[in-house]
Amino acid sequence: MKYETARFGSLEIQDQDILVFPDALYGFDQEKEFALLPLDPTIESPMEWLQSLTSRELAFIVTDPFLFIPEYKMVLSDSEQTQLGIESMESVVVRVIVTIPKVHTEMTANLVAPIVINQKKVWLNKLSSQMLNMIPSTP
């Protein structure tokens, strides 16, 4: 299906590439469908865009927390696994939202509320959720 985005113009996105967030994102109750897109198609980058498929303007920069903090830990409860249809942790991909202020060297990543994606599609799409990571030792 075709989607309009502010940064990338009109995009053709396949159902299996749509991340469905049944509980939306915190603070964005209406935002339940996203897609992961390269930060910039012309460069290799560990960052990606999490582009809303509902609001053309809305996109977050995300990255893989394990690249930066190999010992990063995340706990998925049984009910969270059930909700996302997770059968094996091998199908789980984790991203964290990065905030880029005007001075980019002061960028931060939100390790407390990671985004969990079940890569193995459930029905047509990939089920996803922004969860709260309750591990006290999270830096």
Add this chain to the structure above:
Amino acid sequence: MLVLTRKVGESIQINDDVKITVIEVKGKNIRLGIDAPKTTKVYREEVFLKIQEENKIASSTPAGFDPGKITDFISDNLKK
């Protein structure tokens, strides 16, 4: 807002499956016990608000940001 008075040990039932019990009152602190289905999300309000706020801030990436610069900065940090 509905306001109810409860004693220690007493509860409030919400719907069929959520029960909040006053466990202990100690000075200004009140300990509550919450019985709810596993899928019910329970947060301390300030944590919940903070995450919402963080998402709002993260959603407004500066217009003039340079993907190349940011990638270089991140890659440099990864090497260390």
